[in-house]
Amino acid sequence: MLHDHSRKYNELTEKMKELGMHLPDTMNGFSELHRASISEGALSSKIKELIALGIAITVRCDGCIAYHVHDSIKAGASAEEIMETIGVAILMGGGPSVVYGCEAMEALSQFANLEQHETAKK
8 A cells, every 4th residue: 555545635634624724714715716616517526526636646746636536436436537537647747647646546446445345334
């Protein structure tokens, strides 16, 4: 395992809430920007999350990868769609994107396992 992406997602969520207490205007603005950018439009929320994931891989942002793999799955992206997004990111980002593409693939596996575990509990 490269990183524990579920843990990273949860830790970042908590840290962003804390940052919001110190910078409420900034973080409220960022939250609104995120909501507006990912909302349904000519492109679906799923496609927008996949675009964000591709960018996260090419700019080498671990936390962004965790967030956008998680949110891509929640928006209905399949494993195949996420894997193809990783492929496009590799095209655009070269060798470093291969490394971060592996991170995204691991995040996909971890979140899929968590989802299966939660479904089995129900």
